[in-house]
Amino acid sequence: MVARGEQVELWFVRVNDAWVRAIEHPTAAVESSSLDPESAESGYERCPSGTVWLRTTELVLERGTRLLQRQSAPRARQLSVMSYLKQGLSTTQRVVRERHFVVSGNYRLTPVGRMLVNTVASAEATPETEDGASLSETA
Numbered sequence: 505m506v507a508r509g510e511q512v513e514l515w516f517v518r519v520n521d522a523w524v525r526a527i528e529h530p531t532a533a534v535e536s537s538s539l540d541p542e543s544a545e546s547g548y549e550r551c552p553s554g555t556v557w558l559r560t561t562e563l564v565l566e567r568g569t570r571l572l573q574r575q576s577a578p579r580a581r582q583l584s585v586m587s588y589l590k591q592g593l594s595t596t597q598r599v600v601r602e603r604h605f606v607v608s609g610n611y612r613l614t615p616v617g618r619m620l621v622n623t624v625a626s627a628e629a630t631p632e633t634e635d636g637a638s639l640s641e642t643a
Contacts, residue, residue: 509578509596517563518570526561526571533562571605571613579623597625 515526527534536559565571579597602620605613 511575511577513576514574515561516572516574517565518572523572526563527559529563531564535560535562565607567607567609569607570616571607573603573605575601576624597623600624 516523517526517529518524519529526532536557576598579599581597600622604616606616608614
């Protein structure tokens with residue numbers, strides 16, 4: 505959880521000519537847990553508001569496999585009271601960062617190229633709407 509919303513980090517693995525979400529990869533071992541012991545005991549259906557869930561995905565990949573990391577977080581906006589009253593916040597804005605990696609050894613990833621950053625505006629800020637975002641290169 506970050507100020508003004510949710511931070512999402514997604515990993516993709518290159519399989520043939522397509523990107524596959526890491527959790528959908530055939531070798532993926534996925535484990536979910538809560539940082540709050542009470543909500544972990546009570547189950548998903550009764551977890552209180554503000555519960556932080558972590559999902560750990562372990563993959564066995566060959567050397568040279570390409571990976572893509574996509575991070576998305578709410579964009580902080582500074583509006584005066586009058587600007588807020590005139591414009592409102594009908595759309596949310598998120599900062600999306602992408603970084604490519606290659607598996608270089610046992611538990612080692614080597615960054616490839618530059619990080620790509622873009623601000624995406626949408627009526628609903630969900631991970632699904634971020635997947636199709638076009639990104640621009642920054643230094």
